[in-house]
Amino acid sequence: DAKTTQPNSMESNEEEPVHLPCNHSTISGTDYIHWYRQLPSQGPEYVIHGLTSNVNNRMASLAIAEDRKSSTLILHRATLRDAAVYYCILRRRDSGGYQKVTFGTGTKLQVIP
Amino acid sequence: ETGVTQTPRHLVMGMTNKKSLKCEQHLGHNAMYWYKQSAKKPLELMFVYNFKEQTENNSVPSRFSPECPNSSHLFLHLHTLQPEDSALYLCASSLGDSSGELFFGEGSRLTVL
Numbered sequence: 001d002a003k004t005t006q007p008n009s010m011e012s013n014e015e016e017p018v019h020l021p022c023n024h025s026t027i028s029g030t031d032y033i034h035w036y037r038q039l040p041s042q043g044p045e046y047v048i049h050g051l052t053s054n055v056n057n058r059m060a061s062l063a064i065a066e067d068r069k070s071s072t073l074i075l076h077r078a079t080l081r082d083a084a085v086y087y088c089i090l091r092r093r094d095s096g097g098y099q100k101v102t103f104g105t106g107t108k109l110q111v112i113p
Numbered sequence: 114e115t116g117v118t119q120t121p122r123h124l125v126m127g128m129t130n131k132k133s134l135k136c137e138q139h140l141g142h143n144a145m146y147w148y149k150q151s152a153k154k155p156l157e158l159m160f161v162y163n164f165k166e167q168t169e170n171n172s173v174p175s176r177f178s179p180e181c182p183n184s185s186h187l188f189l190h191l192h193t194l195q196p197e198d199s200a201l202y203l204c205a206s207s208l209g210d211s212s213g214e215l216f217f218g219e220g221s222r223l224t225v226l
Contacts (some may be wrong), residue, residue, distance in 0.1 A: 043117075045115070103156040
């Protein structure tokens with residue numbers, strides 16, 4: 001499986017933008033880049049995903065490098081409720097046509113009031 | 114509320130007990146997953162089912178036995194567990210393609226005495 005690399009932790013001030021990086025240098029052409037976050041005592045929740053183009057939704061923006069070997073999740077104004085572990089994962093079909101979904105260690109985001 | 118329901122939320126069992134975790138989704142998804150999350154470790158993929166067929170067993174010990182009777186229900190049968198099996202067990206579901214998001218339940222917190 002293609003792996004992702006993220007910093008273990010990051011800090012941000014409240015109401016400031018946050019850029020969470022992810023490296024995926026062995027990404028294949030069929031891999032989608034997904035971001036999830038896990039709040040304390042909860043299961044992970046979907047944030048955003050993309051393939052080649054930058055994506056925006058109500059939660060965040062996803063900037064994908066032209067060579068697709070890295071991506072950045074952008075939270076435009078961090079709030080205290082955004083404090084969570086953020087996971088960058090790659091999703092692909094294996095040779096049998098089925099899913100491979102593997103999580104890494106993620107980035108723990110701390111938001112400072 | 115993600116549409117994926119896990120029961121029980123908390124379970125304490127002895128090493129000689131037999132118990133089961135249940136996961137249910139009515140989102141029309143055809144892929145279901147079991148993950149294990151131990152303290153300070155990344156989520157570990159355990160099993161994947163696509164259209165009720167097991168398509169992934171990530172070298173999980175046989176004391177964990179999954180069952181998927183239909184596309185909406187997934188069970189994890191537990192027997193003769195070890196204390197190191199204490200963890201948060203998360204169920205997820207998705208459509209069977211690489212672009213669809215994963216929906217996670219809130220997890221079942223298992224403690225093995």
